[in-house]
Amino acid sequence: MTSIHPTAIVDPAAALDESVSVGPYAVIGPHVRVGAGTTIGAHAVIEGRTTIGRDNRIFPFCALGAVPQDKKYAGEPTELVIGDANTIREFCTFNVGTAQDAGVTRIGSDNWIMAYVHVAHDCQVGDHTILANNATLAGHVHLGDWVFIGGLTGIHQFVKIGAHAMAGFASAVSQDVPPFMTVDGNPLAVRGFNVEGLRRRGFGPRRIAAVKQMHRLLYRSGKTFEEARREITELADSVPEAAADVAVMTAFLAGVTRGIVR
Incomplete structure (x- = not known):
């Protein structure tokens, strides 16, 4: 049976695989779907139309599936979709999408997402990425597979970062970063390519x-x-x-x- 701590609040309409574990004081809403082997830490809040795949580790105090920080949002039935085998550390915030885009914020699989990372509405994050502490993705940002984002880095709305690219610590990313490139700084500059x-x-x-x-x-x-x-x-x-x-x-x-x- 699903392991749900007695202090957790799980809406009866939520669909949790029988192998899901839910920690103390977590709150899970009615439109949430969670796949096999996923663990949800203490005090996490998962709401909205949120679908989470298999074998994810969601650490305490995450807030996933909240409405977008977008004044145009008017309650449309938009979504957050998270793939498989992701590590999502403490205090991360991922919002659902908006009707002005595809309506889905999407996180791929096998991503390593560190504490305090924000993924805003309509972002599309690929597979095998690393987002270090306090990385902030504004709305409509696209990250390719194997992207690395350094801690305290901010990414402007609608920016695209190509596969295998790397943004260094505390960078201000306001233009698209081609695949394979290494960038850092404010103003941002290309330092080379991600050879290692x-x-x-x-x-x-x-x-x-x-x-x-x-x-x-x-x-x-x-x-x-x-x-x-x-x-x-x-x-x-x-x-x-x-x-x-x-x-x-x-x-x-x-x-x-x-x-x-x-």
Whole structure:
């Protein structure tokens, strides 16, 4: 049977797998769905139309599924969807989406989300990310897979950060960050590319060399954005091993809305 502490308040309409554990004084609302093996810590509040997958660890005092911090929100039936095997540490706040976007705030799987992280309405967070303490995602932010966000870093509304990118401690991210790049500071600047992270994920020398060339074209060659985009596209033919990486970069650059940090 589901392990629910006697002091927890769980709405009878909530759907919790029989293997879910709920700690003391937690509060779970009627539209919440929680998958197998997930643990919910003491004093956590999970409300709204929130769906949580399998094997998540939700630590004490989290507030998940509250209404957006958006004055336009008028009670629409929007959602928060969280995948599997995430670690969500103390005092995190994740809001549901808004009708002005897709209506869903989405967290992927296998993410390591540290204390006091805020994920605002309509954010889309991929898989295998790390968000360090007090990282703050404003509304409509998109993070790709394997992104690392340093502690005390703030990300502006509608910013996109590409896969394998890294933002350092206490950065102010107000423009899109292309995949693989390493940025930090206020004002934000590109410091290089995430070579150590790529090595840890099994990127071989040819793939890393291709990423280095993409960095050079965007940031060291003096070319315009469009010139760099064209030459990056051509890398897929000259380095077939990196074709998928080139595709990730070209797709990202085609969808830039706020301009890239340069």
